[in-house]
Amino acid sequence: MRVLVDATYITRETWYKSLSVYLFRFLDSIKKDSYKDFVILVLPEVKEDMLLKYPGMKQIVYNPYSEKLSGNRFLKYIRRCRLYRDVVNSSDCDALFVPNDLIMFSAIKTRLKKTVVIHDMKSINEKSKLSVSYWIFWLYYWLLIKYAAHVVAISTYTKQDIIRFFKKAQDKIKIVYNSVTIPTAGNMDLKINGPYLLYVNTLLSYKNLITLVKAYSLLKSQIQHKLVIVGKETEYWLREVLPWIKREGIEDRVIRLQDISEEYLATLYRNASLFITTSLKEGFGYTPIEAAMCGCPVISTKCEALGDTTRDLLYYYNPPTDETDLSEQILNVLQNPPSQEHLKSISEEYKKIYNTENQTKLLLEIVLS
Numbered sequence: 001m002r003v004l005v006d007a008t009y010i011t012r013e014t015w016y017k018s019l020s021v022y023l024f025r026f027l028d029s030i031k032k033d034s035y036k037d038f039v040i041l042v043l044p045e046v047k048e049d050m051l052l053k054y055p056g057m058k059q060i061v062y063n064p065y066s067e068k069l070s071g072n073r074f075l076k077y078i079r080r081c082r083l084y085r086d087v088v089n090s091s092d093c094d095a096l097f098v099p100n101d102l103i104m105f106s107a108i109k110t111r112l113k114k115t116v117v118i119h120d121m122k123s124i125n126e127k128s129k130l131s132v133s134y135w136i137f138w139l140y141y142w143l144l145i146k147y148a149a150h151v152v153a154i155s156t157y158t159k160q161d162i163i164r165f166f167k168k169a170q171d172k173i174k175i176v177y178n179s180v181t182i183p184t185a186g187n188m189d190l191k192i193n194g195p196y197l198l199y200v201n202t203l204l205s206y207k208n209l210i211t212l213v214k215a216y217s218l219l220k221s222q223i224q225h226k227l228v229i230v231g232k233e234t235e236y237w238l239r240e241v242l243p244w245i246k247r248e249g250i251e252d253r254v255i256r257l258q259d260i261s262e263e264y265l266a267t268l269y270r271n272a273s274l275f276i277t278t279s280l281k282e283g284f285g286y287t288p289i290e291a292a293m294c295g296c297p298v299i300s301t302k303c304e305a306l307g308d309t310t311r312d313l314l315y316y317y318n319p320p321t322d323e324t325d326l327s328e329q330i331l332n333v334l335q336n337p338p339s340q341e342h343l344k345s346i347s348e349e350y351k352k353i354y355n356t357e358n359q360t361k362l363l364l365e366i367v368l369s
Helices: 018-028 032-037 044-053 073-089 132-146 156-165 167-172 209-218 235-247 262-271 286-293 323-335 340-353 356-368
Strands: 003-006 038-042 058-061 095-098 113-118 150-153 173-175 196-200 226-230 254-257 274-276 298-300
Touching: 003 018, 003 356, 018 356, 032 038, 038 044, 044 058, 095 356, 113 132, 113 356, 132 156, 150 156, 150 167, 150 356, 156 167, 156 173, 167 173, 196 209, 196 262, 196 286, 209 226, 209 235, 209 323, 226 262, 274 286, 274 323, 286 298, 286 340, 298 323
Parallel strands: 003 038, 003 095, 038 058, 095 113, 113 150, 150 173, 196 226, 196 274, 226 254, 274 298
Antiparallel strands: none
């Protein structure tokens, strides 16, 4: 059986985003002698990059933004879906693997047996039932699930969330947790003087960084640690977080980094006194698991999937917007750090659960069934 892998989410802009990383980890774990059994569907702008990354794996180019597709926005979408269907149907493949639920053209019915991975239901959850966009996304997910032979949820929480909106989907859904890998850290100079607390995530409002900054400001006279934040500058950072940092007079103790290498990130994880995640919404939650796999103590919320995916092995605080409770938990962990043996046991447990080869094996069993 030959599998068409939909990689059309990947652009130069999304190359390093978590949904792209999910697909790369899947493709990276396919043995080269099996490349003949896979075809990658790609956008024109990344064709050459994907050829360099996976030489020997056949590619088909799908161009939904061709100038030949005329009409208003709705007609263009319909025509793009039809083009997608035609490209998929003529691919000489037997199965279609759609690795995320943000590939909007993939909801259309094709002749291939389709497996789609749903990472979360934020597109519906964040909208009012009174809004047009809610019902557009509801229809999209309804079609996506209706025409799928299999639906993969990346966590128990995500499965439950899908069923909350689409009860009839229950029999189609299988849970396959994401894989999590950490590169071997080199002997890198972090250029950070003294101990530090670490936060790694996108700087969006639902990630709730402001609660960590407030908690840190409560502790500024009690600890000497710097606060290292890894994430690209956003409107949320500029309008809400940075002004608070300046108002509290802690600019010289807060370091924001972006566009760092995986090796540098792994070194940050391994040398941090404590990693903190304050997220309000997560379909999975990579970074607390990555940090724990590197042997770093972690404080997390239990919002949405985080309690499930972290297996209740970390430190937690509640409620997730309570900076006082978080500050007390930070101080407690710093004053009473866990043993290296305990941290190692958590790391080994996560490495066993979130093994890439196991994930790929489970996914392929579903796709090929």
